[in-house]
Amino acid sequence: MAISPDNGFEPLRASLTGADDTLRRDHWLVPQPGIVPRIRIGKRWVSTLWALPIAAAGLLCLIALAQSLRELPGVAEFIQHHPGVAQATPPVNSGFPWWLQLQHFLNMFFMLFIIRSGLQILADHPRLYWRRDCTPGSEWFRFQRPIPKGRLWTSKDDSVSLPGWLGIPGLRHTVGLSRWWHFSVNMLWVINGILFYALLFATDQWQRLVPLTWEVFPSALSTAIQYASLNFPVDHSWTRYNGLQQLTYFVTVFVAAPVSILTGLMQSPAISNTLGWVGKVFNRQAMRSLHFIAFAWFVGFIVAHGALVFITGLRQNTNHMFAGVDDTSWRGFPLFVLAMAILAVTWGIASPFTVRHARLVQRFGAAMVGSLIGLGDRLQTRSQLTAKDISPYFWSNGTLPTSPEYRELEAGGFAAYRLHIGGLVEAPQLLSLAQLKAMPKQTQVTTHFCIQGWTGVAEWGGVSMRQVIKLVKPRPEARYVVFYSFAAGADGGRYYDVHTVQNMRHELTILAYEMNGEALPFVHGAPLRLRCENELGYKMVKWIVAIEFVHDFADLGAGRGGYNEDHEFYGYRASI
Numbered sequence: 001m002a003i004s005p006d007n008g009f010e011p012l013r014a015s016l017t018g019a020d021d022t023l024r025r026d027h028w029l030v031p032q033p034g035i036v037p038r039i040r041i042g043k044r045w046v047s048t049l050w051a052l053p054i055a056a057a058g059l060l061c062l063i064a065l066a067q068s069l070r071e072l073p074g075v076a077e078f079i080q081h082h083p084g085v086a087q088a089t090p091p092v093n094s095g096f097p098w099w100l101q102l103q104h105f106l107n108m109f110f111m112l113f114i115i116r117s118g119l120q121i122l123a124d125h126p127r128l129y130w131r132r133d134c135t136p137g138s139e140w141f142r143f144q145r146p147i148p149k150g151r152l153w154t155s156k157d158d159s160v161s162l163p164g165w166l167g168i169p170g171l172r173h174t175v176g177l178s179r180w181w182h183f184s185v186n187m188l189w190v191i192n193g194i195l196f197y198a199l200l201f202a203t204d205q206w207q208r209l210v211p212l213t214w215e216v217f218p219s220a221l222s223t224a225i226q227y228a229s230l231n232f233p234v235d236h237s238w239t240r241y242n243g244l245q246q247l248t249y250f251v252t253v254f255v256a257a258p259v260s261i262l263t264g265l266m267q268s269p270a271i272s273n274t275l276g277w278v279g280k281v282f283n284r285q286a287m288r289s290l291h292f293i294a295f296a297w298f299v300g301f302i303v304a305h306g307a308l309v310f311i312t313g314l315r316q317n318t319n320h321m322f323a324g325v326d327d328t329s330w331r332g333f334p335l336f337v338l339a340m341a342i343l344a345v346t347w348g349i350a351s352p353f354t355v356r357h358a359r360l361v362q363r364f365g366a367a368m369v370g371s372l373i374g375l376g377d378r379l380q381t382r383s384q385l386t387a388k389d390i391s392p393y394f395w396s397n398g399t400l401p402t403s404p405e406y407r408e409l410e411a412g413g414f415a416a417y418r419l420h421i422g423g424l425v426e427a428p429q430l431l432s433l434a435q436l437k438a439m440p441k442q443t444q445v446t447t448h449f450c451i452q453g454w455t456g457v458a459e460w461g462g463v464s465m466r467q468v469i470k471l472v473k474p475r476p477e478a479r480y481v482v483f484y485s486f487a488a489g490a491d492g493g494r495y496y497d498v499h500t501v502q503n504m505r506h507e508l509t510i511l512a513y514e515m516n517g518e519a520l521p522f523v524h525g526a527p528l529r530l531r532c533e534n535e536l537g538y539k540m541v542k543w544i545v546a547i548e549f550v551h552d553f554a555d556l557g558a559g560r561g562g563y564n565e566d567h568e569f570y571g572y573r574a575s576i
């Protein structure tokens, strides 16, 4: 039965609210500190704090061991035979050119923000798993307590705060803002990295980093023993790196960096869901875990590299990398201090600036990488899973509907529910659940990707949005589709979200009324929710009350294209 499109949506539009442009602590989630990170070994959870005394004791033992080893004639002979430098290629003639110094500084600068914002993203779901289902207790790493039993514990409840000097911006559940930092700076870091690769191989600098002989392994062992014995190997770094430097730099530049990029991209719903079995095997949780391990490598590298720069001759080392000269002058040191000062000042500013100018960070981030992040909605999503992949546990998220209107409908088994579809369409509709169920039914087993980091697999059943579009016949000027919820969002005002009409035509985009063969449960969005498998979870409105086709969304809510876009500074397109 058709209704007038003109009067239907005004009350809904009026129930959307504006939003602050700064991150207001008194409106935000109450802080919740995490716990010292723990690693699961079998059934036991072991605190990572143990790593500190173990590392200290290990280092002392290593020094003692290396020193006594060097007294053995065999070892002394081995070191004499393999003094440390192993290169099949000629020595580097170009020293440390200005572009190398600049790129080294930029890399350091970008890494600082990438690491801090990455930790902030992790703090939004402070658990790591290998399996796709994220069942509590199956994680191998966490800095949050076990989830409480006997109450609804959403993934927002699970998020923890970080100190503002560590995460960006430090406050709890600020994944929207930390993603802007992470992705924008990532882009700069990747550009810097591509230029670095290009310049390495366009000059003779690659000869420093790429070991072309097996000799590198005995040389690395020899240099490791020499470093550990505190009687350091002879330094040739102006022209050649020793075996240990070569191996660690090679792994950092040619393994850890590409692994980070790939494992980052593979956490995207659009990319993962378009790759078929590849996305299934390299599932998001395994990718998150590897991403974290690559991060741990970088942190370990930075600590060890930084320490060695100091103890193997700070003046000479800084002359190389900050002044491009090979002497014992004081030219490099002040430049090194200046670089550190720039790092320290920007480090201090980043979090307070982000809290204060949250909307600016969102707009700037969207301008820099918004369209890249959105590109994934051009990818076709495919269901690569079967019923046996369905997760035993499915996290839930969001603010539950509490209105009397909803309660009444729920009490009546949603018999009186009517889905209002209208706006810029030829044939507006008012559909009961029975009418929706009479339309062709589509079921699909898919992975849900929450922006916070967890995933879950379920079978969803419902009506495809293609069917809906066919039924309502959008007018040519309709570009977007607004989904209104019965529920409010966390900060008051109605929850809603906006999609492009084009993205609603994907094969796996459905209005679901079933989950795992049963009527959609209350917490998961009864009676009707959106499934849009190339986007993150927050785009999939639960407890849908109405759907409106519009030309523009700037006049809805705070105008950012959805509730979390308005209130939590998320991106409007979110296929990564």
Ligand SMILES: Nc1nc2c(c(=O)[nH]1)N[C@H]1C(S)=C(S)[C@@H](COP(=O)(O)O)O[C@H]1N2
Pocket (backbone or CB within 6 Å): 394, 395, 396, 397, 398, 399, 449, 450, 451, 485, 486, 487, 488, 489, 490, 495, 523, 524, 525, 537, 538, 539, 540, 541, 542, 543
């Ligand atoms: N109405 C409404 N829909 C919502 C939310 C919400 O807060 N309100 N949260 C979103 C988020 S962030 C996610 S991850 C998914 C979670 O769906 P689930 O609870 O079925 O796992 O719902 C989305 N839909």
Ligand SMILES: [Mo]
Pocket (backbone or CB within 6 Å): 397, 449, 450, 451, 452, 537, 538
């Ligand atoms: Mo989410």
